[in-house]
Amino acid sequence: MKEFVELLRKASDKIKSTDSTIQLVSHYDCDGITSAAIMAATLLRLNKNFQITIVKRIKKEMIEEVSKREPKLVIFTDIGSSYIDDIKNLACDIIICDHHEIEGQLSENIIQINPEPYDIHLTGAGITYILAREILQDNSLSPLAIIGTVGDMASVNSRIFENSQIEVERGLNLFGRFTRPIYKAVELSGIPDIGDASKAIQFLSEVGIELQKDGEWRTLNDLTEEEKRRLADAIVKEKLKYGVFRKEEIFGDVLTLKNFPDELRDAKEFATLLNACSRMGDSATGIALCLGSKKALEDARGLMRGYKRYIANSLEWIRNNPEYIKQTDSATYIVAKDNIHENLIGTVVSMLSDSSEKPMIGFANAEDGVKVSARSKTVNIHKVVREAAQICGGLGGGHAEAAGALIPAGSEEKFIETCENLLKEKFIKA
Numbered sequence: 001m002k003e004f005v006e007l008l009r010k011a012s013d014k015i016k017s018t019d020s021t022i023q024l025v026s027h028y029d030c031d032g033i034t035s036a037a038i039m040a041a042t043l044l045r046l047n048k049n050f051q052i053t054i055v056k057r058i059k060k061e062m063i064e065e066v067s068k069r070e071p072k073l074v075i076f077t078d079i080g081s082s083y084i085d086d087i088k089n090l091a092c093d094i095i096i097c098d099h100h101e102i103e104g105q106l107s108e109n110i111i112q113i114n115p116e117p118y119d120i121h122l123t124g125a126g127i128t129y130i131l132a133r134e135i136l137q138d139n140s141l142s143p144l145a146i147i148g149t150v151g152d153m154a155s156v157n158s159r160i161f162e163n164s165q166i167e168v169e170r171g172l173n174l175f176g177r178f179t180r181p182i183y184k185a186v187e188l189s190g191i192p193d194i195g196d197a198s199k200a201i202q203f204l205s206e207v208g209i210e211l212q213k214d215g216e217w218r219t220l221n222d223l224t225e226e227e228k229r230r231l232a233d234a235i236v237k238e239k240l241k242y243g244v245f246r247k248e249e250i251f252g253d254v255l256t257l258k259n260f261p262d263e264l265r266d267a268k269e270f271a272t273l274l275n276a277c278s279r280m281g282d283s284a285t286g287i288a289l290c291l292g293s294k295k296a297l298e299d300a301r302g303l304m305r306g307y308k309r310y311i312a313n314s315l316e317w318i319r320n321n322p323e324y325i326k327q328t329d330s331a332t333y334i335v336a337k338d339n340i341h342e343n344l345i346g347t348v349v350s351m352l353s354d355s356s357e358k359p360m361i362g363f364a365n366a367e368d369g370v371k372v373s374a375r376s377k378t379v380n381i382h383k384v385v386r387e388a389a390q391i392c393g394g395l396g397g398g399h400a401e402a403a404g405a406l407i408p409a410g411s412e413e414k415f416i417e418t419c420e421n422l423l424k425e426k427f428i429k430a
Contacts, residue, residue, distance in 0.1 A: 004118045008134045011095045011111045014073065015046070015135060018093075022050040023071040025062075027078040027124065028283050030151025030274040034125040034144045035077035035097065036283075037290030041141055042132040054283040057406065058083040059368070066090065078124025078148075081114050082397055097128040100397045101386070123152040126160070139163050143257045143267075144290055151271030153402050156253065165258045172232055173252040174220055178262040179269060181217035182209065189250075190354060191235060192242045207234045261297065264289075273300050276307035279343040314340045314348050326416065330423035331359040333416050342366040346373035346404065353377070359384070361419065363412050369394065370412060372405040379423065388418040 015022070022043060026036035036052055043050045051069070055062055058079060063086060066074060073093045080087060080096035084104030087094060096112040099122055106112060113131060115122045122130065125148025132141050142161040149156050158168045174185045187200035194200050204211060209227050211218060223231065235250055255267040264270045277286035280303045288296035317339050318325065326333040332352075334340075340348060345364035350373075353360040359376035372389070374381045382396075382403040389396030389405035392415050396405030407415055 001118060004113075004120070007111060007113050008131055011097075011113060011131055012135045014093055014095060014111065015043075015048070015075070018048070018073045020049070020072045021069075022048055023066055023069060023074040024050050024052045025058075025066070025074060025076045025079065026052065026054055028054050028056050028278050029078075030271050030278060030286075031124045031148040032078040033274050033278060033283050033286040034148030034151070034290055035128040037287045038125060038128045038132050038141050038144050038148075039075060039077055039097075040287065041144075041291060042135055045136060052284075052287065054287075055079065057368075058086055060086070063087060063090065077128045081112065081116075082395065084110070084112075095131075097124060097131055099123050099127055103395075121154070121157070122160070123149045123154050125149055125152070126154075126157075129161070142166065143260075146255060146257070146267050147270045147274065147290070150255070150267045151274060152399075154399065156255065156267075158253065167256040167258060169254050169256075170251065171254045172220065172228055172235075173250060173254060175266075175268055175272075177220045177254070177266050177269075179266075180219060181211070182220055182223065183211055183217075185220055186231075186235075189235070191238050194238070203234070203238075204231075207231055264297075273304055275347070276300065276304040279310075279341075279347060280307050281343065310341070310344055311347060311351070314344055315351070318348070318352075328420060330420055331361055332356060333419075334360070334362040335412050336362060336364045338365045340364050342371035345371055346402075349373045349375050350402070359423065361385075361416075363415075365409070366406065369406045369408050370410075372396070372407060372415065374398075374403045374405075376401060384419055384422045387422060388415050391418050 024036060024039055026032045040052065067090060071092050074090055075095045077097045079098055081098040081100045082103045084106060088107040088110055094110045096110060098114050102114055102116055113127055115127060125145045129141055129145035133139055142163040143166060146156055146161050146166065174189050176185045183197060183200040183204055186204060187194060187197055194203055201211065207230050209231060257265050257267060274286045277283055277300055282303055285296050285299045285303065289300050318334065324335050336345060342364040345362040349360050349362040353375035357378060359374060359379050359381055361372065361374040364371045372385060374385050380400045382398045382400055385398065385403040385405050386396040389407055392407045392411045394405050394407030396403060398404050
């Protein structure tokens with residue numbers, strides 16, 4: 001841990017002492033957007049000039065483009081650790097704030113802050129925040145770190161991200177606490193036999209919860225503690241009718257971000273909005289939203305509407321084209337090819353995996369290969385995907401329950417065959 005702290009101090013000193021334009025490179029997803037925003041806010045506080053580049057992957061062309069700008073310092077956030085051999089030839093100082101698997105040999109011009117060697121569990125936004133806190137000597141940016149952590153489906157360590165502007169309580173963890181009518185939150189909560197608005201309304205009426213007050217639809221946040229308790233008890237009873245369920249499907253740490261607009265006060269909802277920005281190819285709007293832009297909030301709402309349409313169309317395509325789905329005893333595979341965009345395959349797989357105990361793996365054609373997204377509740381899918389990707393000549397990474405890879409075009413069947421062997425022979429538990 002002493003070594004980790006020393007890395008933070010070294011990186012802090014390097015950023016403070018750099019007097020020219022700093023190049024910031026970050027990943028395009030929610031964790032990457034919040035990481036970029038945290039570092040951008042830090043550099044603004046230091047009155048530093050900087051330029052932001054958002055990427056899906058680090059490619060030779062991007063390295064060449066950055067080199068042409070001749071920066072003295074490049075900061076990589078939520079990306080970089082898996083591309084060390086590609087980036088270390090930059091003729092400048094480099095700081096990496098990343099949590100992905102470390103690949104390659106570090107050189108003297110790189111300061112890498114990665115939790116992997118220290119058994120610390122933080123996402124890219126978490127690592128970037130720890131550095132920002134060291135630089136600024138305050139915890140003002142911790143809400144952004146929480147949003148990035150939630151968006152990366154990782155657990156939030158409330159002690160590390162402690163801030164007076166964050167309220168943490170244990171309770172019902174339904175999506176849309178501030179923005180969805182309570183019947184809509186229940187309708188979309190995954191309760192068996194409650195799949196439409198009329199059944200959700202009937203269910204709430206039987207529980208004794210008023211749906212409206214003064215002509216306005218009530219949200220989960222509007223309920224009294226007694227109503228929340230009755231609703232929780234009713235949901236548990238309903239779930240138990242269909243066998244064992246996981247408590248985390250309903251209960252968990254509910255994080256409220258104070259002094260934010262209603263639709264951004266729930267960390268999950270904020271993260272979902274940022275994911276919509278990234279998946280629709282507009283990470284810049286997501287960064288501006290994190291930095292408090294009101295216009296960005298309007299733009300993000302529009303992106304969310306488009307994002308929902310794309311997701312609905314993707315799910316409809318899957319329902320109408322079962323021949324693209326391969327079911328085995330070990331997993332479910334969706335070989336979408338060009339029918340689902342690579343930016344959306346992860347979201348689609350996440351949504352479908354909620355109702356499946358088997359690992360679910362999706363494939364979508366990408367510009368430079370095939371994008372793989374995998375989710376699992378029972379298997380350490382990261383280990384499976386990483387090994388299968390390596391065997392296929394690709395690169396994989398991620399976490400125990402969510403992982404991804406980029407593999408060569410046309411190697412889907414080889415990847416599936418490899419996954420099947422790994423799942424059958426090892427069945428690596430999460």
